[in-house]
Amino acid sequence: MVHFYSSIIESILTSSITIWYTAATAKDKSRLQRHSDLYTSRTLRHAGKIVADPSHPGHKLFETLPSGRRLRSIRTKISCHKNSFFPIRH
Template sequence: MDTRILCNFYRCTRESILTGCITAWYGSCTALNRKALVVKTAQNITRTELPSMEDLYSQRLRKKSLRIIKDPHHPSHKLFCLLPSGRRYRSIWTKTTRLRDSFIPQAIRLLNT
């Protein structure tokens, strides 16, 4: 089969299945679990470089958080409040790593970088 067709198929399939709700599950995965997500198999089959899960996660996280910031009627909109400088967002104080690795704190850290 043509390499371009295989590459397109695996990219679309992987991105749609794994990233359907990546912002919900990827942040709370351990490093071992993230490495267990086999992406290299698709790269070996297509013989091309596919974007990493970390890149996809940060892209989706940024896109989703910007959508929440733009929508004042979103329930999580009030959690994204700017500091007095107007450049950075106020970080949420978290006591547990489970909360620290959830969507809102990670999105704020990503937007502040």
């Protein structure tokens, strides 16, 4: 059951959080804060793994700032880079 939740339910909630979170009430937001924190921590962990692995295809997309704690923003006009964690051109 935990595997089902992690792969299906959690995936749906975290992938669409930017859409439904803006329309949620304060009560809903307080209940969903845990999911938001989970999304943030997993996204940062995923980005950290890509940055740490020079053989990863997306390694060149991530550049750390001099502090080493933050990532530089990608400046682009291409929507695939703006709308996806790992952009793929079609």
